[in-house]
Amino acid sequence: MYSHYGYNDFSVALGYKGDYIKRYFAEYGTLAGSITVNMGRPDPVVRHDQEHAPWTVDLIETGDxxxxxxxxxxxxxxxxxxxxxxxxxxxxxxxxxxxxxxxxxxxxxxxxxxxxxxxxxxxxxxxxxxxxxxxxxxxxxxxxxxxxxxxxxxxxxxxxxxxxxxxxxxxxxxxxxxxxxxxxxxxxxxxxxxxxxxxxxxxxxxxxxxxxxxxxxxx
The missing domain is CATH 3.90.550.10 (Spore Coat Polysaccharide Biosynthesis Protein SpsA; Chain A)
Structure with missing residues (x-):
């Protein structure tokens, strides 16, 4: 919703199970599009569909x-x-x-x-x-x-x-x-x-x- 209006910089206050939110964003590039995995390469994952949301997201630990x-x-x-x-x-x-x-x-x-x-x-x-x-x-x-x-x-x-x-x-x-x-x-x-x-x-x-x-x- 915020991105629709051009607001793309976010700070998220993490608490209980904040690790789930971190994991989602850390893996967003992999989970949101198609990938090719070549196990013989040092960097085995090649991501396709590289156009993703233009967000900058700070994930801040604020205590449980x-x-x-x-x-x-x-x-x-x-x-x-x-x-x-x-x-x-x-x-x-x-x-x-x-x-x-x-x-x-x-x-x-x-x-x-x-x-x-x-x-x-x-x-x-x-x-x-x-x-x-x-x-x-x-x-x-x-x-x-x-x-x-x-x-x-x-x-x-x-x-x-x-x-x-x-x-x-x-x-x-x-x-x-x-x-x-x-x-x-x-x-x-x-x-x-x-x-x-x-x-x-x-x-x-x-x-x-x-x-x-x-x-x-x-x-």
Whole structure:
């Protein structure tokens, strides 16, 4: 998604089973395309299909027990001194990242959070008396906004994170809001989290059906 908008430099905060993520990227060139193996050569693997994603990915060990704020803090040496984007790995959305960044630069505060409407857990019925006049299968909630976890941040945000055992969603965001430094970009489009096996099955079903609005790189 980020690469679709031209953002190709990434820092990934590794924790539990981070070795799986390292192994994926270390072997990406081999696993993502066709290869020829010539066991008689010093370098036996010849890779075909050499055009791969233009990503630079820093895989940073941040500890198995470190909380979200602490993980962000540990990325600081790798992010430079400019504006950066942040997200978790468990949400998908069709939020326009260029518009999100433009909104952040317009208001000039330290932090922008994407506010989204969560999908309803159950279908929604409309009535005329006892007659059902409409049935909507799991619509986006008509009211209420939650943290969609697509952030744009200035480096001063690191000053709001005191150590490893800090949840980013608690004291840092609360104190940014207290100081008038947190703004919300309201996104009315698609957003979903994959927190449970049930969520995974729902998103997999959407993907297999071709109804995957978060796959903006396909448009």
């Amino acid at each position: 027990e470190t909380l979200t704020g602490g993980r962000v803090k540990r990325l600081q040496p790798h992010l430079g001194n400019g504006t950066f984007m942040l997200t978790w790995g468990d949400g998908v959305s069709d939020v326009d990242l260029d518009k999100l960044l433009a909104f952040h630069r317009y208001h000039g505060k330290l932090a922008t959070i994407t506010a989204v409407r969560p999908p309803a857990r159950y279908g929604h019925m409309r009535f005329d008396g006892d007659q059902v006049t409409a049935f909507e299968e799991k619509p986006q909630t008509a009211e209420g906004w939650i943290n969609g976890a697509f952030f744009v941040l200035e480096p001063q945000v690191f000053d709001y994170i005191e150590g490893d055992m800090v949840m980013f969603e608690h004291a840092p965001l609360e104190n940014l809001a207290r100081d008038g430094q947190l703004m919300a970009y309201r996104h009315d489009g698609f957003w979903a989290a994959m927190d449970t096996l049930r969520d995974k099955h729902i998103l997999q079903k959407l993907w297999n059906s071709g109804q995957r609005p978060w796959a903006v790189w396909e448009t």
